[in-house]
Amino acid sequence: MMKCKLKTHVVFKTSIQLAESEKEQMLNLFEAVFDKKMTKDTFERKFFCTPKGYSYHSLMLHGEVIVGAFSAVPGWYKFFGKEKLFSLSVDTMIDSKYRGGGHFMKMANLVHQGLINDNIPFIFGFPNEHFYPAQKRLLKYEDIGELDYYALPLNIGTVVRKLKSFNGLSRGFCRFATRLCRIPKNSEAKYEIEKVIDNQFERHRYDESYSKMCLADGGECIYRIYEEEGGIRTLYIIDVIPLNAGSLTRAVKQICRTAGNAVDIVIYVGKLPSRPAGLWKVPDSKKPRRIRMTGKILIPDAIDGSVFNINNWCVNISDFDVR
Numbered sequence: 001m002m003k004c005k006l007k008t009h010v011v012f013k014t015s016i017q018l019a020e021s022e023k024e025q026m027l028n029l030f031e032a033v034f035d036k037k038m039t040k041d042t043f044e045r046k047f048f049c050t051p052k053g054y055s056y057h058s059l060m061l062h063g064e065v066i067v068g069a070f071s072a073v074p075g076w077y078k079f080f081g082k083e084k085l086f087s088l089s090v091d092t093m094i095d096s097k098y099r100g101g102g103h104f105m106k107m108a109n110l111v112h113q114g115l116i117n118d119n120i121p122f123i124f125g126f127p128n129e130h131f132y133p134a135q136k137r138l139l140k141y142e143d144i145g146e147l148d149y150y151a152l153p154l155n156i157g158t159v160v161r162k163l164k165s166f167n168g169l170s171r172g173f174c175r176f177a178t179r180l181c182r183i184p185k186n187s188e189a190k191y192e193i194e195k196v197i198d199n200q201f202e203r204h205r206y207d208e209s210y211s212k213m214c215l216a217d218g219g220e221c222i223y224r225i226y227e228e229e230g231g232i233r234t235l236y237i238i239d240v241i242p243l244n245a246g247s248l249t250r251a252v253k254q255i256c257r258t259a260g261n262a263v264d265i266v267i268y269v270g271k272l273p274s275r276p277a278g279l280w281k282v283p284d285s286k287k288p289r290r291i292r293m294t295g296k297i298l299i300p301d302a303i304d305g306s307v308f309n310i311n312n313w314c315v316n317i318s319d320f321d322v323r
Contacts, residue, residue: 006062006063007062007063008060008061008062008067008098008101008103009060009061010058010059010060010061010068010103010106010107010110011058011059011061012056012057012058012059012110012111012113012114013057013059014052014054014055014056014057014114015047015048015054015055015056015057016048016053016054018057022059022066023040023043025065025066026043026057026059026066026069027040027043029066029067029068029069029093029095030091030093032095033093033094033095034091034093041207042207045203045204045207046073046090046204046321047071047073049200049203049204050073050074050075050200050204051074051075051076051085051200052074052085052118055071055072055073055074056071056072056073056074056087056111056114056115057069057070057071057072057111058070058071058106058107058108058110058111059107060094060098060103060107062098067094067095067097067098068093068094068095068098068103068104068107069091069092069093069094069107070089070092070104070107070108070110070111071089071090071091071092071111072087072088072089072090072111072114072115072123073087073088073090073204074086074087074088074115074118074120075087075088075195075196075201075204076195076196076198076201077193077194077195077196078193078194078195078196079192079193079303079307080192080193080306083196084121084122084302084303085118085119085120085121086120086121086122086123086124087115087120087122087123087124088123088124088125088319088320089123089124089125089127090125090320090321092127092131104134104138105138105139108138108139111123112296112298115298116298116299119299119302120298120299121297121298121299121302121303122295122296122297122298122299122302122303122307123295123296123298124144124293124294124295124296124307125141125293125294125295125320126147126291126292126293126294126320126322127141127292127294128289129289129290132292132294135294136294139296140296141294141295141296142294142295142296142308143292143293143294143308144293144294144295144307144308144309144310144313145271145292145293145309145310145311145313146290146291146292146293146310147269147270147271147291147293147315147316147317148269148270148271148272148281148282149267149268149269149281149282149287149288150267150268150269150270150272150275150276150279150280150281150282151265151266151267151268151279151280151282152174152178152252152256152265152266152267152278152279152280153170153174153264153265153280154170154171154174154175154256154260154263154264154265154266155167155170155171155264155265156169156170157170158232158264158265159265171260174256174260175256175260178252178253178256178278179253179256181249181252181253181277181278182249182277183246183249183250183253183277184245184246184249184277185246188242188244189242189243189244189245189273189314191243191312191313191314192306192312192313193307193312193313193314194313194314194315195314195318195319197241205318205321206222209224210222210223210224210238211223211224211225213251213254213255213258215240215247215250215251215254216250216254217246217247217250219240219241219242219247219250219251220240220241221237221239221240221241221247221251221254221255222237222238222239222240222241222318223235223236223237223238223251223255223259224236224238225259225262225263232264232265233262233263233264233265234263234264234265234266234267235255235259235262235263235265235266235267236267236268236269236317237251237252237255237266237267237268238316238317238318239316239317239318243270243314243316245272245274245276245277248268248272248276248279249276249277249278252266252276252277252278252279253278256278266279268316269291269316269317270315270316270317271310271311271313271315271316273311291317291322293310293313293315295307295308
């Protein structure tokens, strides 16, 4: 008897249509492709805690086995004074044995159509180095801009290893310099495009691994401490609310007082009109990796080309889940 040859095909589902076995397969594929684990709780928070109560997924199947996925998560954004649902492209992944063959474009197009059906006019993302060329060439996404890194190297040896013996000196200098930083006056910032921060967004974006710190001006700072490669204790400022020069300076000063002894370096990643006091802008050549922001208009009548100007955006790593 001849065996049937398994076919590779693509299906579209919303998160609430996923079977438990499909969720488990997506978690396994995520670990295989990205070499890191995603917990089931994180999966549920990421894809179900959204304004719609679900997200959008195209699944590449070889027989009954998921070998690829293209996902998009909806979220509210203010666009020139009006609230609109945008969507964030996340976790595009294909098993290395099944890349090529045109399935990638079909996955993306099915998700795009699902978003259009739900009246979501725009999808954007932060593709890695491998995905970026394909996204531009095949899916016709357009560049929005590139995020910058700002850092405070409390222990200089984390940046220049041969200066490790000067860690004590650099820590003292950074703390002293930070205390001397003046908080800018009249530092209110106006952004034409920014995420809506409400209870739903916070449930979606943050869990107990994040810390929240109240600032003297009534604002707040969300941060998270990671141990990066080489044992470098890194504090990422995820977001500052409201995001302006004054609140960001207050956050850096307060972090140095309360958490400075526990970390080697403080990092903020985002797009700012000017360098914040207390942090140094990292040169492009020294960035750990480039974080490009790209997007695609899905409903032209609902949005215009101003969405591709990064200077219109209030954006940092709270807008996606890299940290």
